[in-house]
Structure formats: C-alpha cells, structure tokens
Amino acid sequence: MTHDDATAARRPPGPVLPVVGGPPAERADAAQNRRRILAAAAAIVAERGPDALSMDEVARAAGVGVGTVYRRFGDRAALAYAVIDDREARFQAAFLTGPPPLGPGAGAAERIRAFLHALVDRTEDQLGLLLVAEMDSADARFAEGSYELYRQHLALLIGRIRPEGDVRWLADALLAPLAANLYGYQRRTGGMSVARVKAGYDALLAGLTAPGGPAAP
C-alpha cells in the first residue's frame, strides 16, 4: 500500500522479453542484483529453512545493501513468493496446456478435482515458505500473480458446470482451505493426512459439481 516503488512489479522474474511499450526497462545492474538476491534467498532457504529467510541476511549474502532488497522485492512476503515461483514455473503450464486430467481434454469436474489435488501437493511441498509469505503481508497471497491465475482457471471451469453461480467467489472459496496457516494447522497440529485433505475436497466437490450439472444421477 505504501509502495512508491513500482519496480518490483515492473519486471516479473523470468526470461527477458523484448519490451514493446511498457515502462522504462530495468537497468542492467538492477537486474543482476535481482538475480543475486534471489539466488541468495534460495540458498538460505535450502540450507537453513524458510524461517531463516531474513532480509538483512539475504542482503549480506547477496553482497548488496538491505535497501536494494526492498527496492527489488518490496517486502519479505514478495521475496518468499519469488523463491516459490522460481521453483515451480512449470506447474502453471501443467494445468493450462498439459495433458488431461489436469490440462485441457477432460471434463470440467474432473479438471477441477485434478487441479485442487495438485494444489494440495504444491501446498504441502512449499508449506514453510508459504507460511512465511502469508504471515508477513495480509494480501500478498492475493496480490501475487499466481493466485489470480488459479482463481481465473477455477472460475472458468466452475462456470461450465454452474453458469448461474458467482464463479469468482466460489473459486475463492475452493482455494481458501489451502491457506497456509489453515493447512499447516491441519497437518501439524490437527493430525490430518494429505490424503484426508484430498478426500475432503472430493466430498466438497461432489456437491458442487453433481447437482444441476450435465451428469445428474
């Protein structure tokens, strides 16, 4: 909210594309610093766990000032999400263009189920970092790009089954149980297994995708 720095959002991490008409390009030294910071952050997480991801330390390890880390990534949550994105850029392609049942080619209900199951696995894998990120900024999870992508994907599929419903809210609702704090609590304190969460989703989806849909019993 109090960012007067648009740089962090200006160049999403990824391969450098030829710019057409957007904002002024990122300077070469800035781009190098971004890579250095991201590499340092990933190394710290890999070696000492997500909780050790401190901005001061990342800056020191990357050989830059702490101000530079903040200029490039905005806040700790954004840095954590950048590390996650770096790790799983390919996941996003899987449900957009990959083989069924995750990708196109299967029925909507089946794709929704496959997508949510895959997302459970992703949440399980990245739980530590997700927890750090969500805890640090109230809306980092939603402001960050991939949440919006997930929501749109789900909303599209839901719309094929329930065109009359509020697909945007329903997509949020289906994503909500994978908030890191709830999922982490279920797994660590509540003693729920991954399979149980997936089965829970199946029960929830049974109600949402069956009645009134094309495949009513």
Add this chain to the structure above:
Amino acid sequence: MTHDDATAARRPPGPVLPVVGGPPAERADAAQNRRRILAAAAAIVAERGPDALSMDEVARAAGVGVGTVYRRFGDRAALAYAVIDDREARFQAAFLTGPPPLGPGAGAAERIRAFLHALVDRTEDQLGLLLVAEMDSADARFAEGSYELYRQHLALLIGRIRPEGDVRWLADALLAPLAANLYGYQRRTGGMSVARVKAGYDALLAGLTAPGGPAAP
C-alpha cells in the same frame, strides 16, 4: 510454541468462577492488571483503530510494564482476540441456545446457513482486529477457543446431513473463506459486497446440503 508461560491460558477472560480443582488461582494484582490491560487495549482500538494496537503503548496506557502484557496475553494476536471476545461474548450463546434459525429448533441445513451468514456479519464488524490477530501469529486463529467451537458446531450440523463425510475437514472448509485476509481482500480490493459473500455461501451450501440429503429434488 516457545511459551513456557501457561498463565495466559490458565484463566480465560470472563467472570471469576469459584475454582474447584484446577491450577492455582490467579493472584489479585494479576487479575487487576489483566483488566487494566484489556481496557487500555479496547480504548486504543476504539480511538485510533486496530492498527494502532501496539504492545508498548498498551502497556504504557495500562500503567504496567510491557513484560506484564506479554505474561498475561502471550502475544499480540492473543491480545487482539481477547478484545474481540470481550466485545461479543453473547454471539456464542446465540447459536448454541438462542432462537431458531440460528439456535436449536430449525433444520440442520437452515442452521448452517444462518450460522455462516451471522459469521459473515461478525467478520465484517471485527475485520480490522481479526486482520491484526491473524497476521501476527500463524495459528492463533485456530488455537484460540472460539474457532474450535465454531468448527464443532458446524461439524455437528454437517454430520446430520452428510454422516458419511469428513465433517471436521468440511467444517474447516466452510470456515476458510472467512479468513480475515481473504475476506478483507474481497471487500476492500475485490469490490465484493457483504450480500455477495452471503449469496456465495448459499450457492456452496446448495450443493453440500441438498444431494443425497433428505430433500433431494
């Protein structure tokens, strides 16, 4: 996690009851300090908003040291929840013993709907404080007593409609869209109205409570 101080949980705020066999009673000065701290916190929130709720300031306003605030409430999230609880102790009674459709006397599906609608209103009212509390501690929301109560209440009602399902996970799933960060994002950035959230719940519940239940079309 790193609490070796059990005091905060020992005496849930509320009227002092005669102790039967529990842990040693809270000392009189300690009880008075708790009241002072709670009153100071509530006053700060009322005057300058939930974001101004800082532990140092609460301590100063209450006339105690900051260590005392931490001894009594554990952390900032717990203090925020204590202020919330103080405000709406009566809400919990409403769905347990009040008149239908919230209280006993109505059908399970109807009670679930009434309960979630009421919870939307509560979330709307207390959004600022809930945001502060949830942001400060990963599992404060779930560790705090009322979440467990809500979950059990919902699980019981769900069990009447879908006895074969995982009622505990389903209860979590129905509560998840009311996480303060998601709800806050929908309301403040996403432009969703309160009515829209309630309608979304209705759509979600239609699938969950209708099929296989006693009222199949």
Add this chain to the structure above:
DNA sequence: AAAGGAAGCGGAGAAGTCTCCGGTTAACGA
C-alpha cells in the same frame, strides 16, 4: 565522447515484537 538526468544503491535509524531475569509482593500456613 561528454553531459545530463533518472534510476539505483547503501546503511543508519525508526518502530515494533518479544525475551530475560533481578527485585518485589501477594497469599497462606503456623
């Protein structure tokens, strides 16, 4: 090639949470 200007850099410091532990005090039994 040189200059001008915008973007970037760095680290001191503000602000906040939470811990630690020596000194104090309330509660209770004798």
Add this chain to the structure above:
DNA sequence: TCGTTAACCGGAGACTTCTCCGCTTCCTTT
C-alpha cells in the same frame, strides 16, 4: 502477626522489518 514461597512485575535490550535520503552509476541524447 509473621515468615516463606511462588507468582508476579518491569524495563533494558536483542532482533526484525522497513524507510529515508545523500551519493553513485548507468543509459540516452546530442
């Protein structure tokens, strides 16, 4: 009433995140 003890108090300080702003560096334009 008085002594004992466990609970409690307070605030200095460790540790973080994040801001601010004077100085530096890169890019573009001439």
